[in-house]
Amino acid sequence: MSDIIKEGKKGLIVSSIENGTVIDHLPPGKAVKIAEMLGLLQGSVIIGQNLKSTKYGKKDLIKVEDRFLTSEEYNEIALVAPNATVNIIRDFAIKEKRRVNVPDVIEAVALCENANCISNKERAPSKLLVVNRAPVELVCHYCGYIMRGEEVRLKG
Amino acid sequence: MYFTNRDVVSIKDFTRQDLDRIFQKAEKMEKEGYDQTTLKGKKVGLLFYEPSTRTRLSFDAAAQSLGASTIWFAGLEGTSVMKGESLKDTIETVAGYVDAIVMRHPYDGSSRWAADITTNRTKRGFKKVPIINGGDGKNEHPTQTMLDLYSMLRTQGRIDGLTVAMVGDLKYGRTVHSLSYALSMYNCRLQYVAPEALQIPESVTSFLSTKGIKYTKCSAIEDVIGEADIVYMTRIQRERFPDENEYNKVRGAYKMDSSLLSKAKPTMRLMHPLPRVDEISADADDNIRAYYFEQAANGVPVRAALLALILGGRQ
Numbered sequence: 001m002s003d004i005i006k007e008g009k010k011g012l013i014v015s016s017i018e019n020g021t022v023i024d025h026l027p028p029g030k031a032v033k034i035a036e037m038l039g040l041l042q043g044s045v046i047i048g049q050n051l052k053s054t055k056y057g058k059k060d061l062i063k064v065e066d067r068f069l070t071s072e073e074y075n076e077i078a079l080v081a082p083n084a085t086v087n088i089i090r091d092f093a094i095k096e097k098r099r100v101n102v103p104d105v106i107e108a109v110a111l112c113e114n115a116n117c118i119s120n121k122e123r124a125p126s127k128l129l130v131v132n133r134a135p136v137e138l139v140c141h142y143c144g145y146i147m148r149g150e151e152v153r154l155k156g
Numbered sequence: 157m158y159f160t161n162r163d164v165v166s167i168k169d170f171t172r173q174d175l176d177r178i179f180q181k182a183e184k185m186e187k188e189g190y191d192q193t194t195l196k197g198k199k200v201g202l203l204f205y206e207p208s209t210r211t212r213l214s215f216d217a218a219a220q221s222l223g224a225s226t227i228w229f230a231g232l233e234g235t236s237v238m239k240g241e242s243l244k245d246t247i248e249t250v251a252g253y254v255d256a257i258v259m260r261h262p263y264d265g266s267s268r269w270a271a272d273i274t275t276n277r278t279k280r281g282f283k284k285v286p287i288i289n290g291g292d293g294k295n296e297h298p299t300q301t302m303l304d305l306y307s308m309l310r311t312q313g314r315i316d317g318l319t320v321a322m323v324g325d326l327k328y329g330r331t332v333h334s335l336s337y338a339l340s341m342y343n344c345r346l347q348y349v350a351p352e353a354l355q356i357p358e359s360v361t362s363f364l365s366t367k368g369i370k371y372t373k374c375s376a377i378e379d380v381i382g383e384a385d386i387v388y389m390t391r392i393q394r395e396r397f398p399d400e401n402e403y404n405k406v407r408g409a410y411k412m413d414s415s416l417l418s419k420a421k422p423t424m425r426l427m428h429p430l431p432r433v434d435e436i437s438a439d440a441d442d443n444i445r446a447y448y449f450e451q452a453a454n455g456v457p458v459r460a461a462l463l464a465l466i467l468g469g470r471q
Contacts, residue, residue, distance in 0.1 A: 116294065118268075122243050142265025144168075144265070144359075
């Protein structure tokens with residue numbers, strides 16, 4: 001991954017990668033959190049922050065080499081960035097473009113914020129129901145605790 | 157309106173029609189007496205991981221009044237929970253002994269999980285054992301709410317449109333959360349009286365807003381006592397406070413006594429889920445407006461009606 005970022009006519013242009021994933025249209029300031037959440041910071045990764053976006057004004061972006069996402073990871077991204085798009089890159093070309101989807105139920109990935117919830121105390125598998133999609137709002141299946149998607153703790 | 161083997165986890169799972177059906181049945185039982193054959197041969201397990209007087213004893217009395225027998229533990233002493241047994245394993249085990257489980261547990265959401273466990277057992281060929289929530293942490297206590305509503309109905313002749321003031325620990329008090337959800341079905345006006353640190357959580361008020369229910373918040377009983385139809389006192393619960401200092405700041409914030417009660421309408425009724433500590437003085441007990449002991453007694457017909465509907469087959 002050479003010549004990572006260069007100044008172009010329209011602002012910062014992030015160079016292409018050979019194989020990997022581009023996670024685009026992240027809300028400004030969320031790229032590091034998402035990269036951390038997906039465990040991308042240990043590998044070869046480019047993080048763009050506050051880039052110009054015709055659609056949203058400003059956006060963040062993550063490019064990661066030789067790494068592809070699982071369906072659980074798509075759900076994790078959707079919690080924090082429901083408008084994100086994911087481009088799968090092979091041989092420098094976009095092979096597939098996907099939108100993340102906020103599912104109706106988020107199981108196993110995220111934790112209830114209520115410390116006294118049975119899912120944090122015993123082996124009740126975490127289960128959060130999506131009650132609102134924009135912004136993402138979740139309610140714990142067990143204790144009814146209401147959380148915002150971006151505030152939710154993810155299983156480490 | 158399907159009651160057979162139904163879980164009773166949250167008051168939000170019940171419609172107004174469901175609640176009215178329970179109240180009609182409770183009233184009928186009070187008038188005509190309990191039929192000992194209703195639940196003959198049935199067993200009810202009472203699993204009380206936390207202290208209880210009224211919920212456990214009134215469920216026991218209700219079950220026995222209908223001919224059911226009960227098995228129970230109260231406190232963890234003498235159980236395998238002391239050896240580290242999980243809630244799941246205890247529920248799996250007891251579900252093999254009984255037809256219904258009434259449970260009080262310190263963790264929020266424990267009843268929903270127990271209900272999931274007994275539902276999952278049906279996939280292995282076992283019958284569904286309904287879970288009745290007798291209080292899960294600071295979350296909900298739906299059968300308390302049912303008897304609270306029944307008490308309002310008995311004393312005021314209606315629930316619709318009542319002005320209900322809730323006083324005390326509105327943050328940690330599960331009874332006021334459940335009661336608020338239920339009263340939203342009856343278009344009541346709600347007044348929350350608490351120190352700022354113990355006011356009603358936003359999760360409850362945002363729910364009320366979506367239902368278009370009018371509510372006010374204040375910190376003095378004197379501001380609401382004149383117009384309330386029901387004053388619902390609660391105890392400041394020491395055991396729910398993460399910090400002893402926080403508890404000491406607010407303990408004894410409210411005290412209802414006979415002279416304060418005299419400022420209320422003659423038809424107002426003072427309720428309390430009990431136990432009380434010092435938030436209602438003993439001199440209030442003989443006031444015509446004091447209703448908390450009758451309220452506690454209403455737990456038997458309401459819980460009997462619920463058990464009959466859940467376990468009694470065709471009603």
